[in-house]
Amino acid sequence: MAATGYIGEVIEASTTQFTAESRELYSPPPFGSFVKIPWKIEQAPEALPQTSPASQDDKDPFMEPFLDRAGSFSADYRTAVHGEPEEVCNLQPAIYAIVHEASTSPADSSRRIRAYWKDEDQLDREHPEISEWMLVTHFKAVVIGYSAGGAVNQILPPQPPKILSHVYPCSTEEVRIITKKLDFLRTLTGIGSMPAEEVIAASIREACAARNNSFDYLVSAGRELANLLKDDYDRLQAIIRRVQL
Amino acid sequence: MFQLNFQPPILMLELANILLDIDALGRMQAETQNGMACQLSAAENAISDICKDPDAARARLNAAKTSWLTADFTELPSHTESLPAVPEKFTVVASDGSQIVPDKNQVALCYLLNASSIVLPYGTGARPEARSIPRLCYKDEDLFERYENKKVPVTDKFLAIRRTLAESEAMEYAISRADTGSPVVALWDGSLIHWSIENEPADYKERVLSQLFRLFDLAQERRIPIAGYISDPGSRDFTNTLKVMLCDAAHVNCDNCPHQDEETKPCNKVDRLKDSSVLKKRLQGGKRSVLFTSCSKILNNYRQHKILAFYMDIGSEIVRVEVPEWVAEDPEMLSLTHAVCYDQAQKGRGYPVALTEAHEHAVVRGPERAAFYQAIEHSCIKHGARIQRSRKRISKNY
Numbered sequence: 001m002a003a004t005g006y007i008g009e010v011i012e013a014s015t016t017q018f019t020a021e022s023r024e025l026y027s028p029p030p031f032g033s034f035v036k037i038p039w040k041i042e043q044a045p046e047a048l049p050q051t052s053p054a055s056q057d058d059k060d061p062f063m064e065p066f067l068d069r070a071g072s073f074s075a076d077y078r079t080a081v082h083g084e085p086e087e088v089c090n091l092q093p094a095i096y097a098i099v100h101e102a103s104t105s106p107a108d109s110s111r112r113i114r115a116y117w118k119d120e121d122q123l124d125r126e127h128p129e130i131s132e133w134m135l136v137t138h139f140k141a142v143v144i145g146y147s148a149g150g151a152v153n154q155i156l157p158p159q160p161p162k163i164l165s166h167v168y169p170c171s172t173e174e175v176r177i178i179t180k181k182l183d184f185l186r187t188l189t190g191i192g193s194m195p196a197e198e199v200i201a202a203s204i205r206e207a208c209a210a211r212n213n214s215f216d217y218l219v220s221a222g223r224e225l226a227n228l229l230k231d232d233y234d235r236l237q238a239i240i241r242r243v244q245l
Numbered sequence: 246m247f248q249l250n251f252q253p254p255i256l257m258l259e260l261a262n263i264l265l266d267i268d269a270l271g272r273m274q275a276e277t278q279n280g281m282a283c284q285l286s287a288a289e290n291a292i293s294d295i296c297k298d299p300d301a302a303r304a305r306l307n308a309a310k311t312s313w314l315t316a317d318f319t320e321l322p323s324h325t326e327s328l329p330a331v332p333e334k335f336t337v338v339a340s341d342g343s344q345i346v347p348d349k350n351q352v353a354l355c356y357l358l359n360a361s362s363i364v365l366p367y368g369t370g371a372r373p374e375a376r377s378i379p380r381l382c383y384k385d386e387d388l389f390e391r392y393e394n395k396k397v398p399v400t401d402k403f404l405a406i407r408r409t410l411a412e413s414e415a416m417e418y419a420i421s422r423a424d425t426g427s428p429v430v431a432l433w434d435g436s437l438i439h440w441s442i443e444n445e446p447a448d449y450k451e452r453v454l455s456q457l458f459r460l461f462d463l464a465q466e467r468r469i470p471i472a473g474y475i476s477d478p479g480s481r482d483f484t485n486t487l488k489v490m491l492c493d494a495a496h497v498n499c500d501n502c503p504h505q506d507e508e509t510k511p512c513n514k515v516d517r518l519k520d521s522s523v524l525k526k527r528l529q530g531g532k533r534s535v536l537f538t539s540c541s542k543i544l545n546n547y548r549q550h551k552i553l554a555f556y557m558d559i560g561s562e563i564v565r566v567e568v569p570e571w572v573a574e575d576p577e578m579l580s581l582t583h584a585v586c587y588d589q590a591q592k593g594r595g596y597p598v599a600l601t602e603a604h605e606h607a608v609v610r611g612p613e614r615a616a617f618y619q620a621i622e623h624s625c626i627k628h629g630a631r632i633q634r635s636r637k638r639i640s641k642n643y
Binding site: 108 | 602
């Protein structure tokens with residue numbers, strides 16, 4: 001998959017996950033793969049309401065050092081709350097996510113597709129309208145972190161991605177950088193509305209693959225999981241069995 | 246005094262009151278259908294008569310003065326053409342339109358025309374194309390029509406014509422997008438005989454037709470057959486021709502009909518038949534009928550684009566396909582039209598795929614209509630225009 005072209009467009013977004021329409025029918029990014037949405041952080045404060053206090057009395061003197069000139073929380077605030085950035089790198093500002101679901105369905109919910117009883121080649125030849133207009137592939141991804149100001153943070157971004165923003169696959173280099181810390185595993189274990197064990201296992205396989213299947217990384221991921229799931233041995237086993245490379 | 250405090254439930258439709266009538270209607274339908282065999286046999290006899298002496302039949306038809314439209318036949322009407330194969334590579338183009346009609350109960354007087362263009366290539370390797378262009382009509386020239394040197398409001402009649410013109414323009418675009426390296430067929434939704442403007446003033450009629458003929462001219466220049474596809478056609482022109490044959494008068498003249506009693510009129514022997522039912526049996530297997538001309542008066546204004554029609558079997562029904570004269574006279578284009586109409590109907594399970602897609606890309610659904618009016622309302626509010634809702638609109642909550 002070329003890293004230069006975008007593979008989807010966001011059609012629904014929240015802080016924790018988003019749904020995107022796949023650019024190509026039947027070609028969503030692989031399950032458990034890492035994707036990114038470029039994010040113009042310099043525009044983010046403009047989107048927020050100006051938080052200048054109404055009167056001198058409302059001013060919180062303790063917050064003063066953390067407010068930047070636009071009225072938003074500054075990098076100092078982030079450091080104070082979340083600690084030092086995990087990774088200082090040259091990544092462009094982006095929101096990172098892991099693909100956890102993909103589906104193909106009628107583009108218009110009122111037009112139900114019926115069986116044609118033809119093979120794939122025949123369908124392509126005789127019914128170009130089906131793949132062109134009648135079907136659409138969607139994929140969902142769970143947000144695991146973002147990069148801003150050259151730093152990667154495995155925490156949820158301040159704002160969700162914008163609707164209709166473009167989704168790109170992450171390069172191997174990006175996967176290596178954003179998975180250096182293993183906090184994303186906690187994010188994945190905490191979201192219940194998906195086959196979490198499968199997603200966790202697939203994302204660890206992806207992260208390992210980006211490191212030439214590094215055994216050390218696999219061990220550290222296993223340790224992190226053992227820590228996270230210390231009260232759920234069965235689930236831990238289920239994930240470890242699925243991680244086998 | 247004791248009062249009965251009982252109110253019957255309010256029903257919108259008191260179905261119970263017409264149940265007996267509904268039953269009678271069902272019975273009547275069944276009786277009508279039972280009488281069809283007899284009518285069909287009378288029609289077959291009339292067709293045989295025509296075939297025995299087609300010249301005499303045509304002379305009788307041309308001399309007839311009837312109160313209904315008749316269809317002339319180019320060949321013996323008993324003749325049929327077998328289904329030709331579709332080419333390996335070809336393209337079907339289509340267009341359709343829809344509208345949001347002006348609603349005086351809404352915030353502003355305006356309407357919307359939405360026309361779609363579809364290009365569906367088969368076997369050429371090209372990708373299908375679809376486009377729909379909405380047009381908001383709110384200016385003076387949109388809301389009023391120049392008609393008999395007067396400015397008259399655009400009523401439903403004018404709106405329908407404007408929509409047809411938008412569809413025609415969309416079809417021109419579709420034709421311009423189609424790769425003419427392989428055969429192309431343009432499918433038009435419905436009749437190409439725009440008889441509704443027959444009685445309009447000459448200048449208006451000419452204005453409308455000249456815009457429509459832009460499409461016909463373009464298609465003719467590119468050798469792209471245009472075909473008006475009519476599903477479940479109700480036309481009876483050919484049946485009317487058979488009526489002329491069945492009439493026992495020496496010279497057919499409906500104004501001087503010797504038969505006072507409707508029931509005993511010889512022409513009543515086929516009065517329940519549509520052209521499609523008359524021809525159904527002999528068209529089985531994708532065959533098409535011969536070409537019929539129409540004596541619709543509007544065709545006198547159609548220049549070189551006079552419309553002829555044939556009926557064909559698509560498996561699930563008999564359809565009417567209308568083509569301009571230059572298609573009818575070109576065996577290659579005619580046979581291509583026949584093959585493509587059949588193929589499209591098969592691919593679309595009984596209705597051409599290109600027309601279904603054109604409709605899907607043009608149709609304005611309820612929620613879109615609501616969004617349209619909401620956007621207009623927001624625009625008015627944003628610019629400080631006074632919003633006035635009619636009491637009717639408020640009471641109906643729409």
